[in-house]
Each structure stands twice: as structure tokens, then as C-alpha cells.
Amino acid sequence: MTNAPQPLLQIEGLRAGVGGREILRGLDLEIAAGEIHALMGPNGSGKSTLSNVLMGHPDYEVGAGRVRLAGEDLLELSPEERARRGLFLAFQYPVAIPGVSVVQFLKAAVEAVRGRESVRAAAFLRELRETAAFLEIGEIFLNRPINEGFSGGEKKRMEILQMLMLRPRMVVLDETDSGLDIDALKVVARGVQRIAGPSAGVLVITHYERILNHIPPHRVHILLEGRIARSGGPELVAELERRGYDWLREPSAAPSG
Amino acid sequence: MSKAWNTVSEAPAIPLPPGTANEPPALSARRSEAARRAADLPPPAPHDEEWRRTDPARFPLDAWPPVHLEPRPPRPADADPLDEFFDVVIEMDGSGWSVRDRGGVTQSGRIAVLSLAEAAERHPDAVETLWTLEPAVRPRDRHEWAAMAAAAGVFIRVEPGAEFARGVLVRVRQPAGRWFCPLTMLDVSERSTLHVVSAILSEPGDGLAAETVRYRVGAGGRLRLARLQLCAGGPSQMEFVHGRLSEDAQLDAVSVHLGGAAVRSRVGAEAAGRGAGVRIGGLLLAAGTEQADQQTVQIHSAPDTTSDLLFKAAVRDRARSVYRGLIAAHRGAVRIAAYQKNQNLILNEGARVDSLPGLRIDADDLTCTHGATIGSLDPDELFYLRSRGLPESVARRLILEGFFEEIVSRLAMPALRDVVRRHLAERMDAPA
Numbered sequence: 001m002t003n004a005p006q007p008l009l010q011i012e013g014l015r016a017g018v019g020g021r022e023i024l025r026g027l028d029l030e031i032a033a034g035e036i037h038a039l040m041g042p043n044g045s046g047k048s049t050l051s052n053v054l055m056g057h058p059d060y061e062v063g064a065g066r067v068r069l070a071g072e073d074l075l076e077l078s079p080e081e082r083a084r085r086g087l088f089l090a091f092q093y094p095v096a097i098p099g100v101s102v103v104q105f106l107k108a109a110v111e112a113v114r115g116r117e118s119v120r121a122a123a124f125l126r127e128l129r130e131t132a133a134f135l136e137i138g139e140i141f142l143n144r145p146i147n148e149g150f151s152g153g154e155k156k157r158m159e160i161l162q163m164l165m166l167r168p169r170m171v172v173l174d175e176t177d178s179g180l181d182i183d184a185l186k187v188v189a190r191g192v193q194r195i196a197g198p199s200a201g202v203l204v205i206t207h208y209e210r211i212l213n214h215i216p217p218h219r220v221h222i223l224l225e226g227r228i229a230r231s232g233g234p235e236l237v238a239e240l241e242r243r244g245y246d247w248l249r250e251p252s253a254a255p256s257g
Numbered sequence: 258m259s260k261a262w263n264t265v266s267e268a269p270a271i272p273l274p275p276g277t278a279n280e281p282p283a284l285s286a287r288r289s290e291a292a293r294r295a296a297d298l299p300p301p302a303p304h305d306e307e308w309r310r311t312d313p314a315r316f317p318l319d320a321w322p323p324v325h326l327e328p329r330p331p332r333p334a335d336a337d338p339l340d341e342f343f344d345v346v347i348e349m350d351g352s353g354w355s356v357r358d359r360g361g362v363t364q365s366g367r368i369a370v371l372s373l374a375e376a377a378e379r380h381p382d383a384v385e386t387l388w389t390l391e392p393a394v395r396p397r398d399r400h401e402w403a404a405m406a407a408a409a410g411v412f413i414r415v416e417p418g419a420e421f422a423r424g425v426l427v428r429v430r431q432p433a434g435r436w437f438c439p440l441t442m443l444d445v446s447e448r449s450t451l452h453v454v455s456a457i458l459s460e461p462g463d464g465l466a467a468e469t470v471r472y473r474v475g476a477g478g479r480l481r482l483a484r485l486q487l488c489a490g491g492p493s494q495m496e497f498v499h500g501r502l503s504e505d506a507q508l509d510a511v512s513v514h515l516g517g518a519a520v521r522s523r524v525g526a527e528a529a530g531r532g533a534g535v536r537i538g539g540l541l542l543a544a545g546t547e548q549a550d551q552q553t554v555q556i557h558s559a560p561d562t563t564s565d566l567l568f569k570a571a572v573r574d575r576a577r578s579v580y581r582g583l584i585a586a587h588r589g590a591v592r593i594a595a596y597q598k599n600q601n602l603i604l605n606e607g608a609r610v611d612s613l614p615g616l617r618i619d620a621d622d623l624t625c626t627h628g629a630t631i632g633s634l635d636p637d638e639l640f641y642l643r644s645r646g647l648p649e650s651v652a653r654r655l656i657l658e659g660f661f662e663e664i665v666s667r668l669a670m671p672a673l674r675d676v677v678r679r680h681l682a683e684r685m686d687a688p689a
Contacts, residue, residue: 097659
């Protein structure tokens with residue numbers, strides 16, 4: 001009880017990129033269970049690269065560094081193994097899978113992540129309906145092909161629905177607030193608050209402070225040019241809002257040895 | 258190999274099955290004519306445009322003894338869980354054919370299930386009409402004539418106004434090492450409804466099967482026709498499906514091809530009466546070294562007719578698939594709407610797809626669209642599914658199932674959809 005909590009997610013000296021171009025240049029980040037962290041940064045700072053690398057997108061190459069989830073090395077694992085260890089990424093641009101209904105997709109995913117034995121068909125459907133209602137997702141959506149023809153807000157709600165059904169312990173929200181109106185944002189925040197708790201960690205990756213008014217972070221990190229340029233408490237959000245990113249660039253932009 | 262069956266004297270020989278000698282003279286004459294027409298056409302050469310993408314050597318006409326089907330009583334061993342969804346179950350295999358009238362519907366006089374010979378006696382005009390049906394834009398080739406010469410099977414007629422939505426299941430168990438030509442003739446009278454499902458299964462091994470389906474749908478009639486070819490590891494398959502629709506008649510056809518060393522499929526419909534509507538869906542999954550060649554024709558010979566065709570194919574391993582589509586609008590077929598779409602998925606490098614849509618329009622005032630796509634599994638879709646815990650193999654299968662779902666969902670019966678999904682999954686999961 002008195003020990004310092006072991007970090008749930010631990011990123012050390014992560015260097016990674018895509019297409020031969022290094023984008024993350026020695027990123028360090030630790031998130032403990034029960035904590036909500038925000039990661040903010042301008043376009044091109046490496047936010048999306050980080051979420052892709054964390055989830056194991058095959059196009060991204062890791063040059064150096066370590067990523068551990070509850071002490072276990074993630075980088076050696078396939079995306080599906082990471083999901084089964086409790087990592088969840090809410091995509092910035094969720095893709096549509098034509099002909100695969102939300103129910104069918106989530107049934108397969110829940111069985112893969114939570115185990116086939118632990119999920120009975122009737123209980124699964126009850127939980128799915130209840131969770132959809134909580135997120136104000138009409139039941140008609142559950143039988144439609146996943147994300148096909150969905151609006152931006154519907155897709156993001158669908159991500160949160162998947163998150164709640166898979167019960168991850170570490171959640172990464174990649175610009176989940178982009179393209180959301182205020183009502184949808186509140187629903188998304190409600191979903192995240194439901195999963196956030198003593199045992200789960202949340203990383204909110206965003207451009208804007210707006211989502212952080214609804215999901216107040218314990219810690220805020222600013223990502224610039226592939227590295228954490230500054231970390232602080234929630235007050236950093238207001239400062240960023242006031243001053244922009246430029247004041248942070250000087251020290252980290254200087255070539256280092 | 259010595260040949261114990263009859264042949265027409267001119268070379269090259271076209272096999273005629275034994276036991277057809279006692280058929281009604283009109284039918285015998287038609288068989289002989291078909292054998293002669295086949296013999297008159299030159300054997301396919303590899304440089305023929307028609308055969309450029311499938312190997313004629315996989316469809317030899319004289320390598321296997323033909324089968325003639327005699328009627329026999331139903332055998333309890335043939336029963337299958339799927340049967341309970343149908344009123345009538347017809348079995349055909351290398352040793353004969355049988356009818357199980359589960360609902361006693363043939364006693365009603367509203368539906369007749371007859372052998373070809375019986376039908377030639379009792380409904381000579383219908384047999385003659387159905388026998389001679391062929392799309393003018395694509396005359397029968399040598400194999401199709403040869404299949405007619407050796408055809409054995411059933412004639413199903415529904416009387417005017419009768420409804421058989423539960424319908425008829427035709428289960429064909431193709432014997433290995435034979436030249437097997439099952440025939441189904443469907444005579445759907447005006448204002449009547451018929452649902453027919455044919456399922457072709459095969460013994461592992463070689464041989465050659467050519468299925469012929471001929472249909473006509475009278476004014477205001479409706480035919481739902483689902484055809485499943487589940488012959489993975491089995492002989493080469495050919496099919497020749499064509500029919501004609503009268504005024505306001507409707508066809509809803511779905512064909513499913515899941516295996517067969519080589520597949521040549523010819524599917525056609527003619528909307529010949531004003532207001533007739535045609536809907537045709539097809540799915541094909543080829544694996545290993547299988548070759549598939551599918552051709553469709555949608556003929557509009559009357560005004561105010563519609564046709565909507567969607568064929569989907571996926572190929573894995575070193576399989577190849579070619580699709581050729583044709584929409585033909587005859588002069589005077591005004592205010593028609595014709596739609597043709599072919600979508601293809603290449604599952605790995607080394608597999609190959611060709612798609613050649615086509616139009617032949619002699620009418621004006623019409624809407625006609627066609628299109629084709631060829632793609633591979635989308636890596637972003639795969640990553641998305643894997644990020645939700647699904648192993649890559651499951652993710653691939655789910656995407657493929659989704660790709661085909663648009664066709665599978667057109668099957669009227671949930672039990673049938675499950676059969677197709679199960680076979681799809683098996684084909685997907687089978688090692689290369």
C-alpha cells in the first residue's frame with residue numbers, strides 16, 4: 001500500500017518512425033494505474049506515430065527504446081497480443097469494415113480479448129445493449145456494418161463502445177475529440193470516466209484543451225519534435241492555451257549532443 | 258481405356274450416356290442433335306479467346322464415362338438437416354435420382370417433379386421450349402452442347418397461381434471419375450412462386466461435371482434460385498444457366514462457388530416481357546491452383562425491364578479468376594435499367610484476377626451502368642481488427658466474410674446462409 005505504484009505504461013527512450021523517417025526521438029513517459037494523462041502537441045510532433053507504435057502498426061519501425069505494460073515488454077508482441085494484454089487504442093480515423101456488423105465484430109473481439117468461456121451469448125448481448133444505451137448509440141447501429149456510412153461522431157462513439165466492451169487496463173485516445181460536437185464529446189467523456197478508475201490508465205492524445213475540460217487529466221505532457229518537451233499538472237493546459245507552443249520550442253529545438 | 262458407351266460416329270467423339278435409347282423420340286432426337294452440334298464444333302484450343310484464361314485440358318469431353326440417372330426410391334441415408342426447410346428434396350448421384358415429397362405437395366397437382374423422359378411425354382412443349390433456350394448473344398459452345406446430349410435430371414413445373422416459397426432442394430452428389438451432366442428444368446407458370454436450391458457436392462478425385470439449368474417464368478411469376486457449388490478437392494465444374502422472364506416476372510438468383518479444380522460458369526437471364534426484373538448475385542472463392550471463368554449475360558428484349566447483377570470473387574494461393582459480363586439491350590427495349598458490378602479481392606501475391614465487363618446496346622432511353630474493382634485486403638482494416646485482439650487469420654476471414662456478406666444475405670434461408678458461411682470459413686482457414 002505504501003509502495004510507490006509501479007507504472008502501468010512505461011515508455012523509455014523510444015525512437016520510432018515510418019517510411020525510413022524518424023519521428024519519435026527518445027520519448028519517455030510513465031503512466032500509473034488510476035491516472036489520466038494528456039499528451040498535447042502540434043501537427044507533426046509525433047502524436048499519431050506514438051499511438052501507432054504503441055498498438056504495433058506493422059508499417060512503423062522502432063529504432064530504440066522500450067515500452068512496457070505492467071512490466072511486460074510490448075514491442076515484441078503483435079497488435080492482437082497487445083490488445084489481449086489490455087491495451088486499447090481509440091483510433092483517430094476508425095476504418096469501416098464492409099459487411100461486418102458491429103455485433104459480429106464485437107462478439108469476435110470480446111471473445112478474443114476476454115476469452116470465449118467468460119462470455120455467454122445472452123450475457124454479451126445484454127452487456128452490449130446496455131453499453132450502447134449508456135453511450136446513446138441507437139440499437140439499429142449494432143446490426144449495421146461497423147463504421148460504414150457512420151458520421152464522425154458515430155465512429156468515435158463506436159470506438160468508446162468497443163473500449164467499454166473490451167475492458168482494457170490501458171487506454172490511448174488518439175484525437176478522439178476531433179470532429180465531435182459538444183454533445184458527442186460529453187458522451188465520449190462519460191465513457192472514458194466509466195473505464196478510468198483505480199486500476200486503469202488513460203492517455204488522451206489531443207490538439208485541443210476542450211476534451212480535457214470533460215476528462216480532467218492528472219498529468220499533462222507536451223510533445224514537440226518527437227520528445228516530451230514539458231510535463232506538468234493540469235495548469236499546463238491553460239498556459240499552453242495562452243502562450244501556444246512556440247515558447248517551448250527554444251530549448252528542445254537546439255541541437256543536442 | 259475402352260469406351261462402353263455410345264458415341265456419335267463422327268470424330269471427335271461426343272459421349273452419350275447408356276439407357277437413353279428408350280426415351281421419347283423427340284427427346285432422343287434432341288440428344289442426337291446436341292451430340293452432333295458438339296462434334297461439329299472444333300475442340301477448344303489454348304489460343305481461343307474463350308479459353309485464354311482456363312486450361313481446356315481441365316475439361317476433357319472424352320476422358321470419363323457419362324452417367325445416366327434412373328429413378329429410384331429415396332434412401333434414408335441421404336437425409337440431411339437442411340432437408341427440413343424444404344417441401345421437396347431431390348437427390349442425384351452417380352447411381353440414380355430420387356424425390357422425397359416431404360410435404361405431400363406433389364399430390365396437390367400444383368407442382369410436378371418429373372424425369373426428363375416423363376416431362377417429354379407430358380409437357381412436350383415446355384421441354385422443347387426450355388431445351389432450345391439460348392442467349393442469341395452467346396451461342397452454345399461445344400461443351401454446352403455435349404452437356405445437353407448427356408443431360409439427366411429433373412423437370413419441375415408449378416401450376417398458375419401456386420406458391421412454393423419453401424420450395425425444392427436439389428442435392429447433387431457428383432461421382433468422381435465420371436462425365437456427369439445433371440439437368441434442372443424449371444417451368445414457373447404465370448403468377449406462381451417457386452424457390453429452388455441446388456447444392457452440388459463432390460467426391461474427391463477427378464472427373465468432369467456440367468450442370469445445365471433452364472428456366473422460364475410466366476407473367477407475374479417469381480423464381481428464387483440459389484445454387485451452391487461446394488466441390489473443394491473435387492472434379493472440374495461447368496454450369497450453363499439460362500432462362501427467360503415474361504411480363505412482370507421476377508428472378509432472384511444467387512450462385513455460390515466454393516471449390517472445384519476448374520470452374521466454367523455461364524449464367525444468363527433474358528427479361529423478355531415488359532416489366533420483368535432480374536436480380537443475380539454470385540460469389541466465388543478459389544484456392545490452390547483452381548481456375549475459375551465466369552460469364553454472365555443480362556438480356557433486355559422488352560421495355561421497362563430491370564436487371565441488377567453483382568458478382569464477387571476472391572482468390573488465394575495461386576488461384577485465378579476471370580469474369581466477363583455482358584449487358585445486351587435489344588432494339589425497342591426502352592426505359593430499361595441495367596446494372597452490372599464485379600468486385601474482386603486478391604488475398605495474396607500469386608493469385609490473379611481479370612475482369613472484363615461489357616455492353617451491347619441497340620436501344621436508347623435507358624440507364625445502364627457497369628463497373629469492376631480489383632483490390633487486396635486493406636492493411637488498415639487488418640490492423641484495426643488486430644488491434645481489437647483478433648489474430649491475423651481471424652481478421653482476414655472476417656474481412657472476407659464481410660466482402661461476401663452482400664451476396665450471402667441474398668439467400669432466403671438463414672440455414673443456407675450458415676452452410677455457406679461455414680464452407681467459406683473452412684476454405685479461408687485451410688492451409689495454402
